Amino acid sequence: MSVALNVLTVVAVVAGAFFFLAGTVGLLRFPDTLTRLHALTKADNLGLGLVVLGLLPHVGSVLAGIKLVAIWLLVLLSGAVASQLIARATRQRDPDA
Amino acid sequence: MNEATLFALCAVLLVGAGLYGLIVNPHPLRKILAFNVVGSGVFLLLGAIARRGAGAGFGGDPVPQALLITGIVVAFSATALAVALLLRLHDAAGSVTLASEVPPKVEPDAGSR
């Protein structure tokens, strides 16, 4: 059982790290602000989500597990709002972007 | 090198970098920012010293760590006061220069952005 959970952790954390890598590559390679924003938000929401999933088998208590999931949901919510606001600010400044 | 020494040396360099910025940057807001870098360097140094004092089952000496919490909150209040002074100066004088002679006003777009 614990071996299976360890495998889950390794797979999920590696997948999460891959999404952080993908996000960074997107930030470096994409040509303008809106596409870079796209790369950033996709990467960090999925990346953090997979890292949280991977860490869930290792928490000591139910409360700690709830907190982990709550952190991910909070980041999803605030990430969605912040990227909306950033994208809107970009458009207002430069409507052709 | 253990982590206490590593972060203590990092803190020392932060103090140096902040001090340079404090002297060289002419804009008062940038001076406040540089001062905060110096402050965080001092905090980190104290944190490293607290780490060296680990013992009796604690990962660090709790007395300097408690001082640090007090220090961070007081540093915030000092920063808030400095920013309020600066904004008031801007409202009253229209510029924020610290020079004894007021330089000619430059249009914001003169520099490339």
Next chain:
Amino acid sequence: MADFLLAASGFVLLMVAVGLARILRGPGDADRMMAAQLLGTGGIAALLLLGAATGEDAVVDVALTLALLAAFASIAFVKAARTASRDEAATGNEK
């Protein structure tokens, strides 16, 4: 397992650092606003991995605080960028 989690933490931190180097350069404020967002998420991930590796449970509370305050900082950023661009428009200096 601890070493694996530490390595993952270091990797995420490295990715964040490279991303930061890109967006802090700009050119616009919008790119720089992403800095708080990126480091918020990446920092939380690195912190959680670090906490799991060292067995320090309270790190989860730090990450929770970070999640709330990073959201607050991001929103303050957008508000400030808007104030600045409105002032520029008012003085006719909008680029």
Next chain:
Amino acid sequence: MMEALNAGLALLLLALAVWTIVARDAFAAVAGFIAYGLLLTLAWVQLSGVDVALTEAAIGGGLTGALLIGAVGRLRDTEATARVERPKALTRALAALVAGAVTVALALCVLTLPDPAPTLAPDVAANIAATGVGNPITAVLLAFRAMDTLLEAIVLVFALIGVWSLAPDRAWGGRPGVRHVADPNGILAYIARVLPPIGIIVGMYIFWAGADHPGGKFQGATILAAMWLLVMMAGLTDAPPISRAWLRIGLVAGPLVFIAIGLAGAVTAGAFLAYPDGYAKPLIIVIELALMPTLALILALLLVGAPQRTIQR
């Protein structure tokens, strides 16, 4: 592995500090500073200071960042003028020399620190049982060094009085800061309605956990302050006029309760701020409960700034 991670963290901290100082644009510098504050949180975890990490996460990155970025927004037109004032190469070289000398002197001090390091940890461990709390930091803040915490709360009140005293005569007694306007059905108003209930729960949890685990009133109060500021930024509410009686009572209530308990200790336990045997924990909880709203009010209003809107009399 741990060494490599720590070394990378230290390098990243240094790089961001240098960026904060040399960046051409103030907006970029503050963006770097917020990232720097978040990274510092990781450094505190590595130095076994989880309580400090919590404080840094709340105040260092969040509140200080919002304070500075607000100022950048309002001072944008002054940056070009300041760039002309940039000191000459000789001044810069001298500044680098001074900063370098301070750095070398400090580094020498660090490398010659006494070994074994002096520590008060055993004394804290020996006396913590008498306070009834499990978190050594809380024991230091509210029992062993309670005087520091009392004076800190008073410093915060004075700082707020200092900020308010910058109000022009025409605005004295009015609402501080600028009125934020935002679309009441927009996304900003949405997050300002959804996030604060969660934030209040988290803030109270961090406060309550502080008795036995990392946490406490400063960190909890900072989260509450940030949530209140968020609602203000979304234009859903406005800062209260500084002449309100409830506000002024709230600002001094925490320190006054603290002083009253301290004076009671002088009578019953023989010293100012001493707690009678067996009453330490309940008294600490009363002090923390009284201080937390005061701290939340002060931290939020420090960020809002001085009154500046002319009031119609």
